[in-house]
Amino acid sequence: MRIHILALDEVFDTGLSTLLDTLNIANDLASSVDALSTRFTVTVIGMRRRIRTSHGFTVPIVATSRSESPDVVLIPALGAKMPETLELALKRKDVRDAGSLLRELAGAGTLVGAACTGTFVLADTSLLEGRSATTSWWLAPLFRERYPGVRLEESRMVISSSGFVTAGAALAHIDLALWLIRRSSPTLAELTARFLLIEPRSSQAVFAIPDHLSHADTLVQRFELWARCRLGKPFSLGDAAIATGSSERTLSRRLQAVVGKSPLSYFQDLRVERAIHLLRTSSDNVDSIAAQVGYADGATLRSLLRRKTGRPVSALRIPPWGQP
Incomplete structure (x- = not known):
């Protein structure tokens, strides 16, 4: 070839x-x-x-x-x-x-x-x-x-x-x-x-830093800051729009344009980021972490993490590049 x-x-x-x-x-x-x-x-x-x-x-x-x-x-x-x-x-x-x-x-x-x-x-x-x-x-x-x-x-x-x-x-x-x-x-x-010591990997999601993406737009950044304070609570698009000083339609369109996601999907990404951080920096079990990021049980979180990152929870417990 x-x-x-x-x-x-x-x-x-x-x-x-x-x-x-x-x-x-x-x-x-x-x-x-x-x-x-x-x-x-x-x-x-x-x-x-x-x-x-x-x-x-x-x-x-x-x-x-x-x-x-x-x-x-x-x-x-x-x-x-x-x-x-x-x-x-x-x-x-x-x-x-x-x-x-x-x-x-x-x-x-x-x-x-x-x-x-x-x-x-x-x-x-x-x-x-x-x-x-x-x-x-x-x-x-x-x-x-x-x-x-x-x-x-x-x-x-x-x-x-x-x-x-x-x-x-x-x-x-x-x-x-x-x-x-x-x-x-x-x-x-x-x-x-x-x-090469390379494991199969289908996703970049585990490496991405959502708030880095939000800095590309001030409205998205306001949404991100609001969302991080509410990761353990139910999501409300209406509350998000009020908190960011925009309409629901404007907020949805801006998020789609900047990060290619709906407000709810981006909110879930922030939950995933927080869950991965807790898996790598705490000894909390999966059920406890699920509750901290707004999910009813560990099974739901396990399924979401595998879908988003392509990895099981056991693999996510290990910090990348040997970081403590």
């Missing part, structure tokens, strides 16, 4: 390296799985003769005019991580030129994938219009604002949609590479994941 990694100037170092390393490990392990397993021929291409990563390292690339037509093209993240710097980066000429190339490749049947802020480069081509996609969870408000025609599901880690595949934030580059490997050999993908 011929894979091109389209690296733009100031590419996110970790994203580019992760794609290269994961695919290289898969190639190293392929013979132990099946002598006939697909090998991945990976070429780093770019729109210029030379590019630098966001940390200033020079990356050797192959000019697009000299490269063979690929089966897959992957777009790693740009080094710009915040909305303001990302919007400036998307205006660059090399990014616009990359968009023309992506439209050409997609038209020829090439599978196009992107991760993290690379999803914005892909979405800027209009190729994702009417399709489902994911992106970095903290950039979801900006993505919705720029690309209202894309069905954004930012809680998902990887989403494929008829010729396109998008992955979530930062280290979701690994999930993107494993998704691609899995298409050729599920066994090889599982072995590669074991070597």
Whole structure:
């Protein structure tokens, strides 16, 4: 399988390296799985003769005019991580030129994938219009604002949609590479994941910080502050509207526009965030935690946590990255 990694100037170092390393490990392990397993021929291409990563390292690339037509093209993240710097980066000429190339490749049947802020480069081509996609969870408000025609599901880690595949934030580059490997050999993908110490993960929800999203809009922020004081109480849209100084309709429309959720759904996300925090920082049992975040019993909370995060309570008890 011929894979091109389209690296733009100031590419996110970790994203580019992760794609290269994961695919290289898969190639190293392929013979132990099946002598006939697909090998991945990976070429780093770019729109210029030379590019630098966001940390200033020079990356050797192959000019697009000299490269063979690929089966897959992957777009790693740009080094710009915040909305303001990302919007400036998307205006660059090399990014616009990359968009023309992506439209050409997609038209020829090439599978196009992107991760993290690379999803914005892909979405800027209009190729994702009417399709489902994911992106970095903290950039979801900006993505919705720029690309209202894309069905954004930012809680998902990887989403494929008829010729396109998008992955979530930062280290979701690994999930993107494993998704691609899995298409050729599920066994090889599982072995590669074991070597990388990566467990299956379908959701970004466990990593997301809801109040970070709310800061994109003052009304949403007021709602978030009100909601956090009432997580153990029944939800009332009328009370929320009064507390935030808006109408129920305005509040609902604003939340949908900024975070892609109804007020009740966002309220439940805050409950989930609080429940996960309590699971990781207290010895309270699940029934006690359920009562603290407004649910009748532990069974209801267990079901909601699995649906929202894709993980059982036992896994959520363990803090990520070994934090105390």
